[in-house]
Amino acid sequence: MSEHHHHDHCHNGAAGHDSIFGSKTELQFSILAGSFLLVGFLLSFIPGVSTWVPLIIYVASFFFGGFYALKEAAGSLVKGRFDIDFLMIAAALGAASLGEWAEGALLLFLFSLGHALEHSAMDKARKSISALSDLSPKTAFVKRAEGVEEILIEELRIDDIVIVKPDSKIPADGVVVKGSGAVNQSPITGESIPVDKVPLDSTGVNHIDINDVNAENRVFAGTINGSAELHIRVLKLSADSTLSRLIKLVSDTKAKKSRTQRFTDEVQIHYVPGVLALVAILLCAFLFIDESFSESFYRAMAVLVAASPCALAISTPSAVLSGIARGARGGVLFKGGGPLEELGGLRAIAFDKTGTLTEGKPRLTSVTALNESSEDEVLLLAAAVERHSNHPIAAAIVRAADERTDRPLTRVSEVTSVQGHGLSALVDGSRVLIGNISFFDDLSEDVRKLALGKESEGNTTILIKKDDHPIGIITVMDTPRPEAAETISRLRKLGIKRMVMLSGDNQQVADSVAGQIGMSEAWGGLLPEQKLDSIAALLKREEHVAMVGDGVNDAPAMAKSSVGIAMGAAGSDVALETADVALMSDKLSSLPFAIGLSRQSHRVIKQNLWISLGMVAILVPLTILDVASIGFAVVGHEGSTLLVVFNALRLLNYQYKA
Numbered sequence: 001m002s003e004h005h006h007h008d009h010c011h012n013g014a015a016g017h018d019s020i021f022g023s024k025t026e027l028q029f030s031i032l033a034g035s036f037l038l039v040g041f042l043l044s045f046i047p048g049v050s051t052w053v054p055l056i057i058y059v060a061s062f063f064f065g066g067f068y069a070l071k072e073a074a075g076s077l078v079k080g081r082f083d084i085d086f087l088m089i090a091a092a093l094g095a096a097s098l099g100e101w102a103e104g105a106l107l108l109f110l111f112s113l114g115h116a117l118e119h120s121a122m123d124k125a126r127k128s129i130s131a132l133s134d135l136s137p138k139t140a141f142v143k144r145a146e147g148v149e150e151i152l153i154e155e156l157r158i159d160d161i162v163i164v165k166p167d168s169k170i171p172a173d174g175v176v177v178k179g180s181g182a183v184n185q186s187p188i189t190g191e192s193i194p195v196d197k198v199p200l201d202s203t204g205v206n207h208i209d210i211n212d213v214n215a216e217n218r219v220f221a222g223t224i225n226g227s228a229e230l231h232i233r234v235l236k237l238s239a240d241s242t243l244s245r246l247i248k249l250v251s252d253t254k255a256k257k258s259r260t261q262r263f264t265d266e267v268q269i270h271y272v273p274g275v276l277a278l279v280a281i282l283l284c285a286f287l288f289i290d291e292s293f294s295e296s297f298y299r300a301m302a303v304l305v306a307a308s309p310c311a312l313a314i315s316t317p318s319a320v321l322s323g324i325a326r327g328a329r330g331g332v333l334f335k336g337g338g339p340l341e342e343l344g345g346l347r348a349i350a351f352d353k354t355g356t357l358t359e360g361k362p363r364l365t366s367v368t369a370l371n372e373s374s375e376d377e378v379l380l381l382a383a384a385v386e387r388h389s390n391h392p393i394a395a396a397i398v399r400a401a402d403e404r405t406d407r408p409l410t411r412v413s414e415v416t417s418v419q420g421h422g423l424s425a426l427v428d429g430s431r432v433l434i435g436n437i438s439f440f441d442d443l444s445e446d447v448r449k450l451a452l453g454k455e456s457e458g459n460t461t462i463l464i465k466k467d468d469h470p471i472g473i474i475t476v477m478d479t480p481r482p483e484a485a486e487t488i489s490r491l492r493k494l495g496i497k498r499m500v501m502l503s504g505d506n507q508q509v510a511d512s513v514a515g516q517i518g519m520s521e522a523w524g525g526l527l528p529e530q531k532l533d534s535i536a537a538l539l540k541r542e543e544h545v546a547m548v549g550d551g552v553n554d555a556p557a558m559a560k561s562s563v564g565i566a567m568g569a570a571g572s573d574v575a576l577e578t579a580d581v582a583l584m585s586d587k588l589s590s591l592p593f594a595i596g597l598s599r600q601s602h603r604v605i606k607q608n609l610w611i612s613l614g615m616v617a618i619l620v621p622l623t624i625l626d627v628a629s630i631g632f633a634v635v636g637h638e639g640s641t642l643l644v645v646f647n648a649l650r651l652l653n654y655q656y657k658a
């Protein structure tokens, strides 16, 4: 990741000091500038040394001190912008033109030193992100016909079988096919407790989509194998692995900017010309008050340095970068400064039920046969159709049917799914409908009562109709996630005053789950578009609402909310792409950490604004009134810039305390 040497300079703009001139060179140049300045200064006191000797040495100091500033200034000028670098060079050249070479060289030296330090501090935050890529091993042991071969991970192909030794890093995203044991997934998901993995028999299966593989069979590149040897079938190329995409998303500079970022950008657009105008006026001071031009010039330059908005410009980007880097290490991916700053300020969160607050793995609780059919018949027919659905309810029915009977499969065709209701299909020539009560509007009073009774016990209730006759009722029940109740109470303690469950399931089930995890509001029976309306309604009342989901069928609602949060993003491509904030683990418990980090980032950004604006507010009057010299202004200016950056770096060490 060494090509990530892109520096935000104090104006967010021009590309940084790339390639061979890394930030190390920048620091060396600055030190050279300082050394030449010192030598030149000392030589000027030695009698007998001709005056042009120190002059030549000062010119060398100018060169090294002004090199990067000139590069930056030129880059911005091409885009039609004046920036702080331009101002600095103007000031230094102005001093030189008045014969004050030492002053000019000092200005450039301090400026370049401040910026070199600032850039290496920013690099520290960036390295924290690129360190993610070191998580993945460089090579993998792959099984070939001739034996085991060690190859580069870039050369791994889909369906290769790699052998992962105990206590070593897993080289690819894939499915365990042999061996079982615990895997430490904390590098990707932030989960501190290792997760048990068991093999999945995939012999003879041609194509496996990693999104369909259960968590207990699935492993990610960059996670750490425990004490067992695992054989893994590769399901993703190295470049497409969850880790690679995580790194790509984290270092994506085009990600959503935060409001503060837009504010500071805006300020700078109006501010720099304002400063230039003020400086122009101050340059003319000698016309109105009794002083020489050089005195006016010095004052103007000091004001210019004092007023330069370097610290302001870097205050937000540095905090955003550090906050995002810290989040990524904790298994939380913020897509840019926008979500990072906004999440902590939220007071309302909507949750999807299935798979988010619950496990998303419902169990069959009852089968009721109606009208002369048998329970097995009902279950089998339902399972035959549900085999074509990937809804969690379908999985429960299919599993239960497989356990009970092994009758040959019936012929199923024309399966269509009706969003939020159920399925319709042709089975051996009969029209079969499977779905919730609201799917059927012509139920007899008896059947309806029976089904409603089951719902009131907290069951998800599914009716099966064959050729327009109800033949049975199947009920399933999902269990709340073990960490859900605790997370909800933590969120409440964090000041999230409104938490709402949105569910396509019936109201009784929604209420029952909400009751078990201590949530007060549950809105059930929602069709997908009604979930969108619910978000809109919440947005109207609460202004900002986050939506937590698994990204499977709630992506539109997540997109509509202020901050869309996806869980289990490590296992789902959709979730990783659509969310503003992705919780890499499939655990709700990283949500309080994410909110805590977001709030801390927000605090740091605010502190940084105070520091940067405060310094300008102090220095500008002092320089105008001739109380502070230009050297003082440079020290104050660069000092505040560095302070802001180091304050931001504190975020890298953020710890969530429950």
Ligand SMILES: Nc1ncnc2c1ncn2[C@@H]1O[C@H](COP(=O)(O)OP(=O)(O)OP(=O)(O)O)[C@@H](O)[C@H]1O
Residues within 6 Å of the ligand: 352, 353, 354, 355, 386, 389, 391, 393, 394, 419, 420, 421, 422, 423, 434, 435, 436, 460, 461, 462, 502, 503, 504, 505, 506, 526, 527, 528, 553
């Ligand atoms: N394949 C299916 N088989 C049987 N019933 C279904 C099926 N798909 C949907 N349903 C019925 O429609 C209801 C709503 O489904 P939908 O997919 O909109 O919500 P969900 O994802 O199950 O729940 P939640 O909104 O809580 O996440 C389900 O509770 C179920 O009663």
Ligand SMILES: [Zn+2]
Residues within 6 Å of the ligand: 010, 084, 114, 115, 308, 310, 311, 637, 638, 641
């Ligand atoms: Zn600066």
